[in-house]
Each structure stands twice: as C-alpha cells, then as structure tokens.
C-alpha cells in the first residue's frame with residue numbers, strides 16, 4: 431500500500447494535466463483538466479460549464495472507481511436528448527441556482543423578467559446558464575494541492591439579470607482526498623446570485639443510489655408547491671421522511687415523497703464552514719462528507735432521469751442513478767423577504783465555499 435502511494439506521489443506534477451475534450455456546437459475547442467493527488471485520486475473538469483466529468487476515488491479494497499455521472503466528450507453535454515432532459519450533470523450553476531418563481535423579481539423598485547426555462551419559472555440561471563458557457567481556465571497549484579481556476583463574465587442583461595457579474599471558481603483537490611470549490615463574484619449593479627455545483631454522485635457500482643445512507647444536519651426544510659417553488663414555510667422534519675438528522679438509507683422512505691427527494695434543507699449551522707451532509711455507501715465502504723458556508727442544501731435524488739441518457743462507458747442513467755447535494759441559498763429567495771438575502775451589491779464580494787471530503791468506512 432505504502433509503496434503504491436509513494437510511487438504515485440512521485441508522478442504527481444505541480445499542475446493539472448490538460449487534454450482536448452471536443453468542440454462546442456459553434457466550433458470552439460474545449461479542454462479537460464485532470465487534477466491528481468498522491469493517493470491517485472483524480473478529478474476531471476472541463477472549461478465548458480465548469481463540469482466535473484469524472485472523479486476517481488478508492489473503495490475499501492483500494493480500487494479506484496468513478497463516483498460521478500457524466501460523459502466522455504463535450505458532445506454528450508450538448509446532445510438534443512441531454513438538453514431536453516436538462517439534468518445539469520456535474521456543472522457549475524448560476525447566475526441563480528434553483529428556481530425563481532415566474533422568472534420575475536423586483537429589486538430596488540425595478541421589476542426584472544428572466545428567461546423562463548422550467549415551465550413559467552427560471553431554473554439554474556435560465557436558457558443558457560453558467561453550465562452551458564465556456565469559462566476561462568487557469569490550471570495551477572496551491573499549498574492545498576492542484577487547482578483549476580475558472581472565470582466567467584456574465585454580462586449585464588444576460589438571461590435578464592442586472593449587472594456585469596464576474597465569477598471566479600477555484601476547484602482544489604487536496605492531499606487528503608477532498609474536492610474543494612471556492613466561489614467569488616463581484617458585480618456593477620445589484621443582482622441576485624446563487625452559485626452551486628450540480629454533481630450527481632453514486633459512490634457504489636449499483637444502478638441506483640437508494641442504498642446510500644445519508645445524514646443531513648437540518649431540523650427544517652423549505653416547503654414547496656407543485657412547481658417546486660417555496661411557499662415560505664420552514665417546516666420541521668421531525669416525524670417525516672425528510673428527517674435525516676440521523677442516518678437513513680435514501681430508499682427507506684423515498685416512496686412516501688411523491689417523485690422523490692428534490693427539496694432544500696435549512697442547515698442547522700450557518701456560520702463559517704459547517705456540516706451539510708454525510709453519505710455512506712455500504713458495498714464500497716466509500717464515505718463523503720459535505721461542508722459549506724451556505725445556509726441551504728438541495729438534496730435531489732435524480733428523479734427525472736429516465737434511462738434515455740447513456741453516459742461514460744455506455745452506462746444507462748435510469749431514475750435515481752445518482753444524487754445531488756447542491757449547497758446553496760434557498761430557492762426563490764429574491765421573492766421571499768424572510769429568506770437569507772441573495773442580493774450582491776456593487777462594492778461587495780460574494781464568497782462561498784463547499785468541500786466534498788471522501789473517505790472509507792471498513
């Protein structure tokens with residue numbers, strides 16, 4: 431064991447490797463960057479949408495396995511079937527992650543209308559969110575490990591949002607097998623901003639994630655209407671299938687939640703870097719711990735996957751093939767004065783961090 435990791439250590443270079451990942455539909459070259467640490471843990475990220483396309487972590491036998499859903503080439507993320515299904519595999523989400531009701535909000539007395547792409551609502555930024563744009567990429571390294579810095583300028587009026595918003599996202603793969611994501615943003619006009627990553631995880635090798643055991647340290651969740659828009663009520667999870675304050679298998683009570691889990695949990699802790707979720711997959715022994723600076727967590731169980739998409743290695747992605755833990759501010763906050771504010775003003779810098787820490791329980 432020690433020998434292999436030493437051998438791996440000597441092959442880890444200072445900067446991530448890069449390779450071509452195909453061309454966008456309008457002919458632009460896309461790159462894939464691979465960050466590696468001394469344990470051989472590897473994450474591949476493309477500058478198209480900042481998408482995490484693969485993430486290799488060891489199981490209890492030391493065997494590396496890919497724990498995220500995705501495609502081998504950028505065209506997988508641009509196919510008509512993919513765009514129709516809209517699962518946002520592994521992507522950076524913005525300018526506003528999750529939903530804004532009717533694509534409308536009022537800010538400083540001015541009414542704004544956004545691109546509507548989820549019925550009448552705006553979801554994950556609109557028609558062309560941050561998941562579907564090319565980011566400027568700068569691979570590098572820091573004291574914490576190999577890094578990939580991605581930058582995007584979202585222009586004033588893009589998808590209906592006010593202000594030129596400059597967004598920087600730094601992915602870091604640490605020596606102790608955590609993937610850290612640091613987001614910063616500045617604007618020249620007040621605008622709502624809610625940034626997240628939409629990775630779908632499956633820590634095992636099964637077709638679905640129902641056997642994963644999840645803990646979410648949240649006593650409340652935001653109740654939603656039929657269109658998944660919050661009513662404003664924060665309801666206690668106690669005595670409901672939403673209670674993950676103690677560990678529960680995803681499949682244990684999912685049948686009691688019509689459609690499956692697709693809700694925002696109100697995290698108990700809100701200051702600094704705090705706990706958002708822990709996940710344990712019994713067959714592989716893999717664990718994942720999520721920590722964040724954000725107040726909320728969208729736990730989504732891949733309810734809309736229906737087997738029409740084939741991913742890496744021809745794998746069919748059926749319902750519940752993966753789950754997402756999207757750290758975020760609450761959905762529709764621009765229309766919910768009692769929710770923590772998502773408004774970024776000129777002169778302020780938005781800073782948000784999330785880590786996905788991988789480990790093993792034998």
Ligand code: GLA
Nearest residue numbers: 516517518692728730734754
């Ligand atoms: C989010 C939403 C879901 C769904 C997925 C993408 O998690 O809350 O309703 O739209 O994104 O399919």
